[in-house]
Amino acid sequence: xxxxxxxxxxxxxxxxxxxxxxxxxxxxxxxxxxxxxxxxxxxxxxxxxxxxxxxxxxxxxxxxxxxxxxxxxxxxxxxxxxxxxxxxxxxxxxxxxxxxxxxxxxxxxxxxxxxxxxxxxxxxxxxxxxxxxxxxxxxxxxxxxxxxxxxxxxxxxxxxxxxxxxxxxxxxxxxxxxxxxxxxxxxxxxxxxxxxxxxxxxxxxxxxxxxxxxxxxxxxxxxxxxxxxxxxxxxxxxxxxxxxxxxxxxxxxxxxxxxxxxxxxxxxxxxxxxxxxxxxxxxxxxxxxxxxxxxxxxxxxxxxxxxxxxxxxxxxxxxxxxxxxxxxxxxxxxxxxxxxxxxxxxxxxxxxxxxxxxxxxxxxxxxxxxxxxxxxxxxxxxxxxxxxxxxxxxxxxxxxxxxxxxxxxxxxxxxxxxxxxxxxxxxxxxxxxxxxxxxxxxxxxxxxxxxxxxxxxxxxxxxxxxxxxxxxxxxxxxxxxxxxxxxxxxxxxxxxxxxxxxxxxxxxxxxxxxxxxxxxxxxxxxxxxxxxxxxxxxxxxxxxxxxxxxxxxxxxxxxxxxxxxxxxxxxxxxxxxxxxxxxxxxxxxxxxxxxxxxxxxxxxxxxxxxxxxxxxxxxxxxxxxxxxxxxxxxxxxxxxxxx
Amino acid sequence: xxxxxxxxxxxxxxxxxxxxxxxxxxxxxxxxxxxxxxxxxxxxxxxxxxxxxxxxxxxxxxxxxxxxxxxxxxxxxxxxxxxxxxxxxxxxxxxxxxxxxxxxxxxxxxxxxxxxxxxxxxxxxxxxxxxxxxxxxxxxxxxxxxxxxxxxxxxxxxxxxxxxxxxxxxxxxxxxxxxxxxxxxxxxxxxxxxxxxxxxx
Amino acid sequence: xxxxxxxxxxxxxxxxxxxxxxxxxxxxxxxxxxxxxxxxxxxxxxxxxxxxxxxxxxxxxxxxxxxxxxxxxxxxxxxxxx
Numbered sequence: 001x002x003x004x005x006x007x008x009x010x011x012x013x014x015x016x017x018x019x020x021x022x023x024x025x026x027x028x029x030x031x032x033x034x035x036x037x038x039x040x041x042x043x044x045x046x047x048x049x050x051x052x053x054x055x056x057x058x059x060x061x062x063x064x065x066x067x068x069x070x071x072x073x074x075x076x077x078x079x080x081x082x083x084x085x086x087x088x089x090x091x092x093x094x095x096x097x098x099x100x101x102x103x104x105x106x107x108x109x110x111x112x113x114x115x116x117x118x119x120x121x122x123x124x125x126x127x128x129x130x131x132x133x134x135x136x137x138x139x140x141x142x143x144x145x146x147x148x149x150x151x152x153x154x155x156x157x158x159x160x161x162x163x164x165x166x167x168x169x170x171x172x173x174x175x176x177x178x179x180x181x182x183x184x185x186x187x188x189x190x191x192x193x194x195x196x197x198x199x200x201x202x203x204x205x206x207x208x209x210x211x212x213x214x215x216x217x218x219x220x221x222x223x224x225x226x227x228x229x230x231x232x233x234x235x236x237x238x239x240x241x242x243x244x245x246x247x248x249x250x251x252x253x254x255x256x257x258x259x260x261x262x263x264x265x266x267x268x269x270x271x272x273x274x275x276x277x278x279x280x281x282x283x284x285x286x287x288x289x290x291x292x293x294x295x296x297x298x299x300x301x302x303x304x305x306x307x308x309x310x311x312x313x314x315x316x317x318x319x320x321x322x323x324x325x326x327x328x329x330x331x332x333x334x335x336x337x338x339x340x341x342x343x344x345x346x347x348x349x350x351x352x353x354x355x356x357x358x359x360x361x362x363x364x365x366x367x368x369x370x371x372x373x374x375x376x377x378x379x380x381x382x383x384x385x386x387x388x389x390x391x392x393x394x395x396x397x398x399x400x401x402x403x404x405x406x407x408x409x410x411x412x413x414x415x416x417x418x419x420x421x422x423x424x425x426x427x428x429x430x431x432x433x434x435x436x437x438x439x440x441x442x443x444x445x446x447x448x449x450x451x452x453x454x455x456x457x458x459x460x461x462x463x464x465x466x467x468x469x470x471x472x473x474x475x476x477x478x479x480x481x482x483x484x485x486x487x488x489x490x491x492x493x494x495x496x497x498x499x500x501x502x503x504x505x506x507x508x509x510x511x512x513x514x515x516x517x518x519x520x521x522x523x524x525x526x527x528x529x530x531x532x533x534x535x536x537x538x539x540x541x542x543x544x545x546x547x548x549x550x551x552x553x554x555x556x557x558x559x560x561x562x563x564x565x566x567x568x569x570x571x572x573x574x575x576x577x578x579x580x581x582x583x584x585x586x587x588x589x590x591x592x593x594x595x596x597x598x599x600x601x602x603x604x605x606x607x608x609x610x611x612x613x614x615x616x617x618x619x620x621x622x623x624x625x626x627x628x629x630x631x632x633x634x635x636x637x638x639x640x641x642x643x
Numbered sequence: 644x645x646x647x648x649x650x651x652x653x654x655x656x657x658x659x660x661x662x663x664x665x666x667x668x669x670x671x672x673x674x675x676x677x678x679x680x681x682x683x684x685x686x687x688x689x690x691x692x693x694x695x696x697x698x699x700x701x702x703x704x705x706x707x708x709x710x711x712x713x714x715x716x717x718x719x720x721x722x723x724x725x726x727x728x729x730x731x732x733x734x735x736x737x738x739x740x741x742x743x744x745x746x747x748x749x750x751x752x753x754x755x756x757x758x759x760x761x762x763x764x765x766x767x768x769x770x771x772x773x774x775x776x777x778x779x780x781x782x783x784x785x786x787x788x789x790x791x792x793x794x795x796x797x798x799x800x801x802x803x804x805x806x807x808x809x810x811x812x813x814x815x816x817x818x819x820x821x822x823x824x825x826x827x828x829x830x831x832x833x834x835x836x837x838x839x840x841x842x843x844x
Numbered sequence: 845x846x847x848x849x850x851x852x853x854x855x856x857x858x859x860x861x862x863x864x865x866x867x868x869x870x871x872x873x874x875x876x877x878x879x880x881x882x883x884x885x886x887x888x889x890x891x892x893x894x895x896x897x898x899x900x901x902x903x904x905x906x907x908x909x910x911x912x913x914x915x916x917x918x919x920x921x922x923x924x925x926x
Binding site: 078079081082083112114115116117118121122125198199201202203205206216217219227231232233234236237321325326328329330332338437438439440441442443444445 | 890
């Protein structure tokens with residue numbers, strides 16, 4: 001029986017006159033906690049990490065008469081008794097054991113009216129903390145609609161704290177919560193807490209349910225109907241793949257025109273600089289460094305926003321947990337779980353939202369393993385590189401019936417990425433990221449029409465981060481790489497064309513020097529210094545590889561060529577052999593399957609793992625894989641061709 | 644492995660809490676005052692009664708109503724009382740306390756006195772009026788009139804308050820029923836009909 | 845009273861009552877009980893995932909899926925056979 005009252009630690013450590021009241025928002029996943037949080041704090045939430053761990057921390061400010069209170073949206077949890085190190089974070093925070101973070105002054109427990117039976121357990125645990133507390137019951141409209149009932153006043157008598165009923169999606173009752181926020185220190189602390197021994201707990205819940213005239217909601221007919229189809233062994237899997245296909249279609253058909261538009265905008269800005277800025281180096285820095293570099297990343301914004309919208313919509317409507325259920329067994333083979341699949345799948349479009357969507361994975365080990373392999377999923381930034389090289393160097397001939405060589409190679413590259421991701425995940429999960437004892441459980445929430453506001457808020461939050469945080473890092477990296485490519489400034493011989501002058505400058509720049517210096521490293525892969533320079537340039541974003549190669553190729557080729565592809569084909573080594581023999585092309589393609597050439601991804605990894613070690617590890621292992629893969633590809637193709 | 648379903652509730656009177664116990668293991672009516680003991684109660688409860696930490700325990704069917712002295716805090720004692728009660732009942736003990744019941748006439752007079760006296764101002768403060776309808780077999784029926792319009796919870800709150808007061812003084816009252824007066828049907832009380840019914844089961 | 849079996853063995857569509865949650869790790873047992881898997885709780889086996897695992901259970905007003913590893917720690921008696 002648990003009846004202790006940690007009264008001492010509930011006291012705020014500073015005077016409230018001098019500092020803001022801090023309120024913790026506690027609730028199980030799907031209880032509507034985040035909707036309430038957004039309603040209370042608007043868009044003024046800051047997300048980050050708790051010190052030293054991979055647990056996302058969201059803090060927002062709510063306006064109350066005479067000031068603001070700080071509300072902390074704790075990670076969704078069914079229980080305050082920690083099983084994993086992540087959950088330890090939450091319980092440490094609430095008990096004031098976290099270094100550098102003061103315990104909250106008060107708590108709001110959010111529970112879903114339709115699952116009040118289960119929610120009572122968490123309510124009991126929160127009451128046990130001895131903090132001033134209120135209970136918010138969400139989705140009361142759905143409860144009433146499904147014929148359920150809860151006697152709120154009786155519940156207040158039993159719990160000994162105020163109970164507020166709200167409908168988060170419509171905002172009903174939110175003002176009542178706001179009214180209470182005025183003076184959180186005046187919220188009552190419970191005088192007696194529910195039992196914690198399982199049998200007594202079950203008995204307590206039964207007794208309370210009877211007292212509050214609990215009338216459980218009827219089964220969710222819509223949910224039962226949809227689940228019969230969506231989780232049917234055959235139809236469910238078919239539907240699942242249909243969702244995947246539509247998902248890709250949306251991303252590519254809607255995002256591509258926008259993407260072209262944005263990159264056009266940045267190109268135009270670059271051109272304007274080139275034409276109107278008299279100082280050559282500054283014009284080049286702005287055009288080739290800032291606008292080109294940042295532009296190549298920002299052009300992914302439409303795609304990322306769309307991805308976030310689709311993922312958030314599927315998540316809030318309740319489909320993601322079904323998709324995770326369908327894939328769980330398959331993911332279990334490599335030691336991950338169904339929810340990891342959802343993130344890896346998003347990474348097919350772009351690793352940035354993929355990595356950010358790992359927040360729904362409860363175990364931080366699974367989460368880190370997923371983050372570590374997400375960049376191996378073939379993202380859309382690799383496509384320009386793949387298509388250029390495949391279209392240029394792979395003959396479009398039929399291999400077997402309708403299967404053509406080009407298509408097969410492209411499929412092979414996607415497949416290689418996915419398989420490697422699974423293998424690396426399996427290795428990580430068997431070594432440094434062995435599963436902790438956190439059991440697997442996943443709620444199947446009823447299918448609900450998500451509040452548009454919530455979907456957009458979540459999307460905005462994530463995109464904002466991408467724009468601001470990744471934007472600054474990418475800007476810095478772009479400038480740094482521009483400097484590498486343009487310093488020291490050399491005077492090209494006078495007989496060169498403009499293009500050749502650019503190439504001459506590249507060759508003699510720091511990057512060119514590095515490209516030459518590392519030639520021995522990449523020689524086994526068949527890369528020359530030009531490719532090395534392009535690789536260095538592609539560290540900001542993969543698709544700049546194409547641009548740099550194009551620049552060098554068009555500078556060096558004597559003839560007029562209409563496309564980058566033709567320019568590459570025409571290029572020769574000093575000894576007259578082609579610069580891009582099949583073995584080298586193969587090595588480049590395989591290298592791109594593995595290498596982590598994306599500053600945005602590194603930046604997001606840094607933030608989501610809350611460490612420098614993990615992104616450094618990812619970069620290193622992917623580079624090693626890329627090199628080995630490229631070497632193997634080069635060796636095999638050379639052997640086959642006998643050259 | 645299963646335990647006796649029970650829970651604690653606060654009442655309108657801060658000095659009084661009640662423990663609701665299901666499954667016919669608590670029966671009354673009975674009153675045990677400070678300084679007394681009853682073998683049926685958990686030993687910890689008896690020590691608390693002896694020590695004056697509890698002023699009074701009123702036992703009715705399925706319910707234990709505990710009053711503590713005003714200078715004491717529930718926070719200091721409620722957990723212990725709940726723990727020992729749960730242990731006592733889950734060990735298989737039954738709490739059966741019987742003191743002599745008063746006749747319906749005696750109860751009617753007492754209820755009327757309460758309604759006219761201590762309760763009158765309380766009821767008035769909630770914007771309503773209550774009259775006694777009948778007392779039959781220790782079941783009290785009252786008539787609720789004119790609770791504040793538009794306040795859906797007023798009816799339930801008012802009824803709860805009265806019931807707490809009546810049962811505290813007269814544990815032998817088995818049930819308090821309410822009839823909504825014709826006037827009050829338009830005042831929102833009717834909607835609370837379902838809430839009013841199962842007060843004591 | 846019917847025999848005590850693990851939740852894993854209960855057929856789809858059947859209803860069982862939890863007798864006890866018993867696993868090698870106390871914190872895992874506690875977590876399952878906090879999810880609502882408490883003694884005396886009625887639980888319905890709703891469906892199995894297309895690949896056979898995990899299984900979706902309905903209890904205490906919501907649906908929760910568990911893998912076999914977790915459901916095998918929950919001892920139940922079958923009340924209604926599908």
